Amino acid sequence: MNLTLHVxxxxxxxxxxxxxxxxxxDVSEHASFLEMLDVxxxxxxxxGEEPVAFEHDCREGICGSCGFMINGDAHGPMPGTxxxxxxxxxxxxxxxxxxxxxxxxxxxxxxxxxVDRGAFDRIIQAGxxxxxxxxEAPEANLIPVPKPVADxxxxxxxxxxxxxxxxxxxNGAASLFTSAKVSHLNLLPQGQPERFDRALSMVxxxxxxxxxxxxxxxxxxAVCPKEISIDFIARMNRDYLKxxxxxxxxxxxxx
Amino acid sequence: xxxxxxxxxxxxxxxxxxxVTGIILxxxxxxxxxxxxxxxxxxxxxxxxxxxxxVRYINAYGLFLRHVGEPALPAYGALxxxxxxxxxxxxxxxWAAWQLTLMSRAARPRAYASRPKIHTTYASxxxxxxxxxxxxxxxxxxxxxxxxxxxxxxxxxDVYRNVVxxxxxxxxxxxxxxxxxxxxxxxxxxxxxxxxxxxxxxxRFNHWRSGFAHAFAxxxxxxxxSFPLAVLTGLVHK
Ligand code: HEM
Ligand code: FES
Numbered sequence: 343m344n345l346t347l348h349v350x351x352x353x354x355x356x357x358x359x360x361x362x363x364x365x366x367x368d369v370s371e372h373a374s375f376l377e378m379l380d381v382x383x384x385x386x387x388x389x390g391e392e393p394v395a396f397e398h399d400c401r402e403g404i405c406g407s408c409g410f411m412i413n414g415d416a417h418g419p420m421p422g423t424x425x426x427x428x429x430x431x432x433x434x435x436x437x438x439x440x441x442x443x444x445x446x447x448x449x450x451x452x453x454x455x456x457v458d459r460g461a462f463d464r465i466i467q468a469g470x471x472x473x474x475x476x477x478e479a480p481e482a483n484l485i486p487v488p489k490p491v492a493d494x495x496x497x498x499x500x501x502x503x504x505x506x507x508x509x510x511x512x513n514g515a516a517s518l519f520t521s522a523k524v525s526h527l528n529l530l531p532q533g534q535p536e537r538f539d540r541a542l543s544m545v546x547x548x549x550x551x552x553x554x555x556x557x558x559x560x561x562x563x564a565v566c567p568k569e570i571s572i573d574f575i576a577r578m579n580r581d582y583l584k585x586x587x588x589x590x591x592x593x594x595x596x597x
Numbered sequence: 598x599x600x601x602x603x604x605x606x607x608x609x610x611x612x613x614x615x616x617v618t619g620i621i622l623x624x625x626x627x628x629x630x631x632x633x634x635x636x637x638x639x640x641x642x643x644x645x646x647x648x649x650x651x652v653r654y655i656n657a658y659g660l661f662l663r664h665v666g667e668p669a670l671p672a673y674g675a676l677x678x679x680x681x682x683x684x685x686x687x688x689x690x691x692w693a694a695w696q697l698t699l700m701s702r703a704a705r706p707r708a709y710a711s712r713p714k715i716h717t718t719y720a721s722x723x724x725x726x727x728x729x730x731x732x733x734x735x736x737x738x739x740x741x742x743x744x745x746x747x748x749x750x751x752x753x754x755d756v757y758r759n760v761v762x763x764x765x766x767x768x769x770x771x772x773x774x775x776x777x778x779x780x781x782x783x784x785x786x787x788x789x790x791x792x793x794x795x796x797x798x799x800x801r802f803n804h805w806r807s808g809f810a811h812a813f814a815x816x817x818x819x820x821x822x823s824f825p826l827a828v829l830t831g832l833v834h835k
Contacts, residue, residue: 348710348711350710361710411709411711411713413711413714414709414711414712414713414714415713415714440710440711442709442710442711445705445707445708445709446704446705447703447704447705447706448704510713512701512713512717512722513697513700513701513704514701514704514705515608515701515704545607545608545609546607548608549606549607549608552703552704553704554608554700554701554703554704554705555608555609555611555612555697555700555701556608556609556612556793556794557701557721557724557790558721558786558789558790558793558794559716559717559721559722560716560717561713561715561716561717564716565716572793573798573803575793576792576793576796576797576798577796577798578609578796579609579612579613579793579794579795579796580795580796580797580798581796582607582609582610582796583604583609583610583613583795583796584796586600586603586604586610
């Protein structure tokens with residue numbers, strides 16, 4: 343199949359940036375979206391042009407490195423999929439595709455489709471540690487965890503931190519990411535000692551990074567490659583509000 | 598009030614304030630509808646021991662609102678407490694909406710070249726403009742039925758007459774109906790959204806939340822739209 347691409351090209355953080363049109367011919371329907379871009383990049387290199395920069399690592403949908411907008415959809419039109427696992431058989435000959443980086447004040451564009459997601463790392467950091475005994479690995483069944491709780495915690499822990507939720511949200515909020523990260527520890531017995539500090543610190547870190555707020559539109563849930571539920575956002579809000587009530591509205595110890 | 602400002606500083610806190618004030622306003626909307634249904638009550642109301650012909654039920658209800666709580670409270674006392682609570686709720690609700698809107702604008706300084714796909718509902722995308730329409734409507738509504746300045750031949754205390762006089766003009770009725778539809782849409786999303794904002798979720802009752810929101814959005818809209826329609830069709834007349 344032959345495609346027309348409009349790709350965001352930006353030399354560096356200070357560059358203005360612009361959409362540039364490319365024609366890609368004879369794309370195999372078995373290729374992934376990233377492989378299709380690899381083909382484009384080979385052509386560009388052949389012509390002596392700068393290849394399109396995009397992030398990727400595992401190409402198995404598990405590392406969370408990849409991601410950009412395709413015609414207004416984070417990770418493209420297929421639900422529950424990262425762009426590295428999105429196959430070209432879902433597109434057809436003659437398609438015109440607009441490819442843009444995540445747009446968020448908290449995610450500055452570094453180059454072309456690559457954004458700096460350091461804001462996510464700082465939210466995680468704000469969550470702090472969990473109290474665990476160090477030394478030898480403990481007996482696995484020392485702390486019993488009910489199966490439904492373990493399952494819920496795993497649902498949250500599926501988050502790969504790709505940033506699609508922020509990119510799709512009309513308010514540019516990071517609530518789905520943050521709530522998944524707060525919840526997977528707050529659900530488990532191991533996460534209880536710091537539960538409320540964690541909720542306070544991570545929610546406040548999210549505001550500090552310049553993300554938007556949550557209107558409960560659920561756009562994030564629709565595009566999340568791991569199909570993480572906005573139920574976790576309600577859970578995060580509950581822990582945050584409870585923490586505020588319990589701590590007499592003081593600011594958390596760790597920030 | 599330091600606990601309030603500490604809470605209000607965060608976006609989650611602002612949304613909690615919106616949700617709580619939204620609940621207060623929703624409670625008012627429900628009572629307001631129940632009160633207005635008296636417009637349909639046939640015959641006249643006579644207080645116990647009263648000898649005259651009696652008054653329209655809706656007028657008697659209006660009188661009740663002004664004197665409820667007497668003699669423990671002065672006349673209009675309970676009414677003014679109610680009004681102040683509502684005013685504070687409205688101000689906080691709009692203030693938070695405004696600040697959150699600015700926050701959202703700032704979070705994406707550069708728009709997408711190709712517009713993001715819409716997965717969300719029409720109701721949730723129209724909260725902001727819908728809110729502005731509701732606000733303009735509320736101001737007109739107060740001038741119409743409370744102050745009486747834009748009501749043709751306003752008679753203080755004769756609620757029935759004032760309603761018929763106002764809604765007999767088709768363009769006023771039309772504006773009223775459009776505003777009620779905006780309110781219906783606002784509640785369609787808002788009454789569900791507040792559960793999320795306050796963290797009220799549980800697998801056992803989650804599926805009731807949108808049912809609750811949709812049912813009340815429809816009840817409120819149909820109920821409120823029925824009043825101008827009843828006047829325009831002559832069902833309720835002088
Ligand atoms: C009778 C009047 C009103 C009622 C019953 C009402 C109710 C609600 C409720 C229940 C919510 C959901 C809160 C949440 O998600 O936590 C909400 C949200 C909202 N309201 Fe109102 N509201 C009213 C008037 C207004 C007015 C006058 C404005 C603006 C001028 C407004 C602007 C908004 C906005 C912008 C939101 C969405 C916040 C977000 O993005 O999540 N509302 N409202
Ligand atoms: S490259 Fe690892 S998730 Fe796509």
